[in-house]
Amino acid sequence: MKRGNWFYISIITATLLYIILLNVGAQRNEREALKEKRIIVVLKSVAQPMDFWDVVKSGMEEAARESGITLEFTGPAHEYLVDEQIKLFYEAIEKKPDLIILASSDFERLKTPVSYAQRMDIPILTMDSSVNSTIPIGFVATDNVEAGIKAGKTLAAILDELDLGREPNVMIMSHSKGTSTAIDRETGVRIGLQGHHILGTWYCNIDYQMAYDLTVQLLEEYQIDAIVGLNEVSTLGVADAVYDLGLGRKIPIVGFDNAAREMAYLESGVLSAVVVQRPYNMGYLSIKKAEDFLLGKEVEPFLNTGSIVITLQNMFEPEYQEVLFPYDKLSQ
Amino acid sequence: MIKRILSFFSTLESRTYYVFTILILVTILSTQFISYQFTQRSLDEVTNTQKGYSMERIVYQIDSYMVTMENIAKAVIQDGRVQQYFSFTEDDPVLRSEISEYLASFLRAREDITTIALISIHNREITSSGDLTVNPYSDIRNQPWFTQAIERPEKPYISSAKVQNLFHGIYPWVVSMSMPLTDHETGTILGVLLVDLNFNRIRELCKPIIQDPPEYIFILNEHGDYVYHPKQQLVFSGIVHEPTEKIMALKDSDPPLEILGKSYIARTSLYAGWKVVCVTELYASIDQWRYIQVAYASIGLIAFIVVGLMANILSRSITHPVKKLCNIMQSVDKNNFDITAEINATEEIRQLSDSFNLMLKKIRDLIEQIHHEQESKRKSELKALQAQINPHFLYNTLDSIIWMSEMGHNEEVVLMTSALAKLFRISISRGKEVITVEEELLHVESYLTIQKMRYREHFSYSIDVEQEILKAPCMKIVLQPLVENSIYHGLKNAPYKGHISIIGRAEEHAIILSVKDNGLGMDPKIFDHLLCETYIPTNISRSGVGLRNVHERVRLYFGDAYGLRCEKNDHQETIISIVLPKADTTKEEVRV
Numbered sequence: 062m063k064r065g066n067w068f069y070i071s072i073i074t075a076t077l078l079y080i081i082l083l084n085v086g087a088q089r090n091e092r093e094a095l096k097e098k099r100i101i102v103v104l105k106s107v108a109q110p111m112d113f114w115d116v117v118k119s120g121m122e123e124a125a126r127e128s129g130i131t132l133e134f135t136g137p138a139h140e141y142l143v144d145e146q147i148k149l150f151y152e153a154i155e156k157k158p159d160l161i162i163l164a165s166s167d168f169e170r171l172k173t174p175v176s177y178a179q180r181m182d183i184p185i186l187t188m189d190s191s192v193n194s195t196i197p198i199g200f201v202a203t204d205n206v207e208a209g210i211k212a213g214k215t216l217a218a219i220l221d222e223l224d225l226g227r228e229p230n231v232m233i234m235s236h237s238k239g240t241s242t243a244i245d246r247e248t249g250v251r252i253g254l255q256g257h258h259i260l261g262t263w264y265c266n267i268d269y270q271m272a273y274d275l276t277v278q279l280l281e282e283y284q285i286d287a288i289v290g291l292n293e294v295s296t297l298g299v300a301d302a303v304y305d306l307g308l309g310r311k312i313p314i315v316g317f318d319n320a321a322r323e324m325a326y327l328e329s330g331v332l333s334a335v336v337v338q339r340p341y342n343m344g345y346l347s348i349k350k351a352e353d354f355l356l357g358k359e360v361e362p363f364l365n366t367g368s369i370v371i372t373l374q375n376m377f378e379p380e381y382q383e384v385l386f387p388y389d390k391l392s393q
Numbered sequence: 394m395i396k397r398i399l400s401f402f403s404t405l406e407s408r409t410y411y412v413f414t415i416l417i418l419v420t421i422l423s424t425q426f427i428s429y430q431f432t433q434r435s436l437d438e439v440t441n442t443q444k445g446y447s448m449e450r451i452v453y454q455i456d457s458y459m460v461t462m463e464n465i466a467k468a469v470i471q472d473g474r475v476q477q478y479f480s481f482t483e484d485d486p487v488l489r490s491e492i493s494e495y496l497a498s499f500l501r502a503r504e505d506i507t508t509i510a511l512i513s514i515h516n517r518e519i520t521s522s523g524d525l526t527v528n529p530y531s532d533i534r535n536q537p538w539f540t541q542a543i544e545r546p547e548k549p550y551i552s553s554a555k556v557q558n559l560f561h562g563i564y565p566w567v568v569s570m571s572m573p574l575t576d577h578e579t580g581t582i583l584g585v586l587l588v589d590l591n592f593n594r595i596r597e598l599c600k601p602i603i604q605d606p607p608e609y610i611f612i613l614n615e616h617g618d619y620v621y622h623p624k625q626q627l628v629f630s631g632i633v634h635e636p637t638e639k640i641m642a643l644k645d646s647d648p649p650l651e652i653l654g655k656s657y658i659a660r661t662s663l664y665a666g667w668k669v670v671c672v673t674e675l676y677a678s679i680d681q682w683r684y685i686q687v688a689y690a691s692i693g694l695i696a697f698i699v700v701g702l703m704a705n706i707l708s709r710s711i712t713h714p715v716k717k718l719c720n721i722m723q724s725v726d727k728n729n730f731d732i733t734a735e736i737n738a739t740e741e742i743r744q745l746s747d748s749f750n751l752m753l754k755k756i757r758d759l760i761e762q763i764h765h766e767q768e769s770k771r772k773s774e775l776k777a778l779q780a781q782i783n784p785h786f787l788y789n790t791l792d793s794i795i796w797m798s799e800m801g802h803n804e805e806v807v808l809m810t811s812a813l814a815k816l817f818r819i820s821i822s823r824g825k826e827v828i829t830v831e832e833e834l835l836h837v838e839s840y841l842t843i844q845k846m847r848y849r850e851h852f853s854y855s856i857d858v859e860q861e862i863l864k865a866p867c868m869k870i871v872l873q874p875l876v877e878n879s880i881y882h883g884l885k886n887a888p889y890k891g892h893i894s895i896i897g898r899a900e901e902h903a904i905i906l907s908v909k910d911n912g913l914g915m916d917p918k919i920f921d922h923l924l925c926e927t928y929i930p931t932n933i934s935r936s937g938v939g940l941r942n943v944h945e946r947v948r949l950y951f952g953d954a955y956g957l958r959c960e961k962n963d964h965q966e967t968i969i970s971i972v973l974p975k976a977d978t979t980k981e982e983v984r985v
Contacts, residue, residue: 071697074414078421079690092606123624127607127674325562328530341626367630379618382556383625386564389593 096129098355100348101153102162103146104136105189113293113318113340116387117164117189120344128352133158141237141267143167150174154181160351163197164189168241184354188347190241198354201347201364203338205245208317208368209291212246212336213253215370216287216315219333220257223313229286232279233262234272234295246291246317260285265295272298280306286313293318296335300326319371319385327376334372337384342366406708413700421693441649441658444608444671448660451598451610456664458505458595462570462588463549465499469509469586470574479513479574479583493523505594507567508559511574512539513584520559528561542571542585551665553620554592554612566592568620595621599669608673615666617641640670651675714738718746730757771949786840786877793847809846815839822869826950830897830904831863837872837895844880851891852884858897862904867973868950874939875908875969883912883967899975903955907970909962920959920969940969947971 102121104114118134125132135153137145143166151174153161161178163185165171171192178185179196188201220229231254237243247262260283265272272295279285280302288303290296296316300323303312309331316323319337326332343366354360375381469475474495478488496509500521510520510527512534518527527533534540541550552569567589574584599610599621612620617637619625627633636652643650643659650657659670714736721734730753734746790813797806819836822828834856841854876893884891894909924944944957951974958970 068698068701070410070414071694071701074418074697075690075694078418078693079687081422120626126601129607321562321564324564328528328558328561330530339626339630341624342630342632345624345627346632377556377558379553379555380629383629386556386566388566388596 092129094356095352096131098159098352099131099133100125100160100162100351101133101135101156101158103150103153103164104134105140105146105164105166106138106142107134107136112320113338114164116340117344119387120341120346121162121348122344123341124345124348124352128348130348130352130355132348136164137166139267140166143170147171147174151177154178154183157181158183159355160184160186162186162188162347162351163192165192165241166190167239168193168244169239186347186351186354188343199350199360199362199364201343201350201366202242203343203368204365205242206249206252207365208336208338209246209249209251210253211249211368211370212289212315212317212334213250213255215253215334215336215372216250216289216313217254217257219313219315220287223286225286228258230258230260230284231287231289232260232276232283232285234276234288234290234299235262235264236267236272236292236295238264238266243291250289250291254289265298267292267294269294269298273302276302277306280308280312288312288314290314290316293320293323296332297322297326300331304331321386324376324385327371327373330373334370336368336370338368339366339384341384341387404708405712406704409708410701410704413704414697417693417696417700421689421696425689437649437656440673441656444658444673445660447602448610448658448669448671451669452660452662452667454598455595455662455667455669458590459551459570459662459664461503462506462590463572465503465506465509466549466570466572466586466588469496469499469511470572475511475574476577478519479511479517480576484517489519490523492519493521496521497523505591507565507589507591508557508587509589510559510587511584512587513574514543514582517584522560525560525563528558530561531558533559538569538571538587539585542573543582546573546575546582553614553618554595557589559587559589565589568592568595592621596623599623603673606674608671610669610671611635613637613640613668613670615668620667635670635672640668643668711739711742714742714746718742718749722749725753730760789847790843793843797846805846809843812839812842816843820870826868827866828869829863830858830865830867830906833867833869833872833906834858834863834895834897836870837876840873840876841893844876848880848885852880852893853890854893854895856895858895858906859899862897862899865899865904865973865975867904867906868946871943871947871971872906872908874943875971878940878969879908879910879912879967883910887912901975903975904973905970906973907968909966909968911964911966917959917961920957924957943971947973 102118104117106112106114107118114136121132121134133156135149137149146166147170150161150163150171154174154177161183163171163175165187168191172194175185175192175194175196185197186199186201187197190202191197191200216231220231223229233247233250235243235247251259263275263279265275272290276288276299288299290299293316296314296318297320300314300316303309303314304326309329313333314331316332316335317337319335323332323335327335346364346366350360350364369381369384371381371385376385472492472495474488474492478485478492492511496511496519499509500506508521510518512518512527514534518533520527538550538552550569550571552567552571554566554568556564557567557569558564570588570590572586573582574586575582595612599612601608601610609623611622614620617640619628622628622635624633628635636650636657639650639652640657640659643657645660647659650659654675656673656675657670658673659668661668715738717736718734721732724732733750733753736742736746738746790809794806794809794813797809816836816839819828819832819839822832838856845852845854872895876895879891879893884893891910891912894907896905896907896909898905920940923941940957948956955972955974958972960968960970962968
């Protein structure tokens with residue numbers, strides 16, 4: 062052994078020892094690595110309490126509490142404020158987080174901001190509704206085509222049971238022309254209703270009043286036998302119009318989402334069924350996925366968080382009641 | 394590659410080093426592991442005890458809520474107005490609103506109660522919210538809280554956390570307690586009393602206390618169904634799994650259940666029969682762990698360096714004496730046996746060196762023995778050579794004495810006999826090999842006296858020796874053969890009267906004794922031939938044997954530098970000289 066060799070070997074062995082010892086708590090170190098990371102979540106809307114996004118947020122917060130990662134939420138006051146979301150997205154990039162989670166308000170218009178984020182080396186994970194781009198590392202959402210098919214099939218079954226003796230006319234009330242959720246759900250509904258006549262699709266642009274007015278107008282113009290509302294606002298607009306015209310329980314309506322008023326309509330039978338997403342899971346899993354990516358693990362490009370068909374029969378089942386009636390926010 | 398690795402282990406030092414390094418590494422790792430386990434366990438015990446306490450507090454709170462609800466329920470049932478209202482089969486609107494107001498007063502006093510309702514078996518309902526009508530879309534008399542209360546009147550029914558749909562469009566999260574409303578007098582069941590507890594109160598209780606490592610609390614009812622789970626949706630969609638069966642089997646006094654990196658502590662509420670479960674992720678919850686690791690790694694580093702030094706010293710203490718011994722052995726290679734290995738080392742090495750020393754001594758003794766044997770062999774050879782000189786001369790001289798006695802030359806007989814006596818005395822000299830030059834001269838003179846008488850003055854002689862060398866050592870009977878040679882080969886047949894001179898002188902390092910004669914002489918080439926080692930004596934030249942004899946004896950005794958020399962001077966006289974060492978340079982061990 063050359064003179065002094067043992068000295069270097071000693072240092073190398075000591076370093077090795079240190080590394081081995083550190084790895085005893087490897088799991089903890091993963092947690093510690095995540096503690097230093099920061100994610101900015103750009104949502105579609107943040108201001109309204111107790112809605113879909115609130116539940117998404119609590120799912121995200123629970124995941125972040127488990128891992129210790131830092132979360133920051135931002136988003137416009139309303140879903141239709143696309144320009145505001147784009148502005149907030151650029152602001153998020155300027156803050157240089159480790160990752161941005163985006164629930165895009167517009168399939169096309171968020172494309173440019175996302176490629177800018179790529180240039181700035183900030184990975185993007187989309188959730189709920191995506192962007193027309195291949196840049197995002199993944200997409201966590203309800204498979205909206207699948208959810209649409211469920212809605213369509215449920216309505217098809219109801220119509221079959223009604224047996225009008227003629228070809229029923231189905232009207233679709235969509236919330237937006239540009240959002241991927243609306244596009245996918247409509248596609249799904251049309252698949253699910255195959256064999257039934259679909260009168261057409263109308264757009265309310267995420268405006269309750271417009272949905273209401275359109276429905277009233279259309280009910281006068283056409284012989285409509287069933288209606289599908291593609292989101293909360295359009296479903297409530299349709300349901301209110303039908304109820305106000307005294308047609309409740311006569312025209313079956315299948316809607317989306319789980320607003321408290323929708324639940325009341327479901328209980329009273331104005332709504333035949335609603336298809337609900339799992340926003341809590343969506344929020345929780347999108348953070349988990351973002352963490353996996355930050356830890357260098359393999360990330361699936363799409364993660365379906367699933368959807369459920371809710372009717373009067375199952376709405377108070379223990380399994381579903383928390384999906385439909387989210388817990389109140391506790392005082393912190 | 395394998396050879397290169399093996400070469401790391403080739404020296405004693407590196408082997409010692411690696412062995413000790415591995416030993417220390419293993420020791421540190423195992424102590425770390427054990428102490429980690431130990432610290433973790435004791436820390437876990439502390440946190441578990443603490444958790445147990447806070448869980449017991451939650452359970453106590455839940456039970457106290459339940460007891461409150463039961464007390465309220467009992468108070469309502471006992472109330473005279475309630476009994477009175479439901480005993481009648483007809484509706485009394487005044488009493489009805491009075492009771493409603495009475496129920497609402499409980500709600501004002503206690504924020505945690507959402508609703509109190511009295512539902513008759515058939516068609517009447519009174520609620521704490523007097524202005525609200527009961528949900529027309531819900532078959533309230535088919536709800537579990539109604540049917541269970543009637544079926545099991547002995548015990549209040551307590552529901553899981555659920556969404557209450559008593560009123561249309563209002564869906565609060567509650568825990569319901571229901572009791573049968575029985576007639577005081579007849580004991581018949583008139584209806585059911587429902588008390589709804591705001592479930593948020595229980596959720597508040599179950600808020601996680603510790604955030605790092607993250608924990609959460611969930612509740613199971615006595616059937617193992619969820620009363621409450623903060624991640625209810627994840628549980629129902631199969632993303633989060635809880636081992637409910639094992640938890641149900643868990644007693645309050647049991648140590649925490651540890652499954653799949655999670656630890657479960659459960660406490661059971663005696664009143665509600667619920668199991669409150671606290672779940673903690675099994676992270677290493679020691680914050681100082683990293684510092685401990687750094688400390689251990691530093692200790693390791695120091696230990697490794699010390700081991701390196703120790704290995705160096707240790708191996709040197711072993712190899713150094715071995716190297717020394719090796720060097721000593723190598724010097725033996727160069728024919729040096731006069732050494733002893735004296736080495737300060739461990740017992741084993743010392744034994745080795747001792748054995749080596751013993752071996753050297755044996756070798757030395759053997760060499761000595763061989764020397765002695767050779768010596769005695771040479772001595773016997775010498776004796777044999779000496780013995781060759783004497784006989785002829787003795788016979789001849791004795792013949793001469795006889796002859797002279799017959800002739801009556803008495804004086805000459807005396808002279809010759811005494812010379813002969815001198816000759817033999819010196820010849821024998823008590824067996825000594827070396828005598829003085831003086832004695833040797835006396836010997837040769839006696840011989841010359843005898844020969845001169847035998848050859849009737851046919852030659853003359855002279856002796857001229859420097860005084861200083863008379864006491865010098867000299868081999869005996871060396872001059873006599875030379876003189877004999879001069880007489881028989883130089884003078885005996887010379888037509889003139891010969892002369893023999895014996896000259897002795899000292900040179901710087903040697904003594905030269907010469908015999909010079911003016912006889913026929915001898916060719917130095919023949920002389921050299923005589924003395925050369927391959928010469929084989931023949932009977933023809935007897936004198937040659939004598940000269941050679943002397944030469945060999947001198948050389949045997951004093952070494953190769955000495956011996957006989959032959960030269961002729963300007964007068965054609967032959968001089969044969971004996972070269973002897975001047976001082977006493979004879980080898981001690983060769984002395985006889």
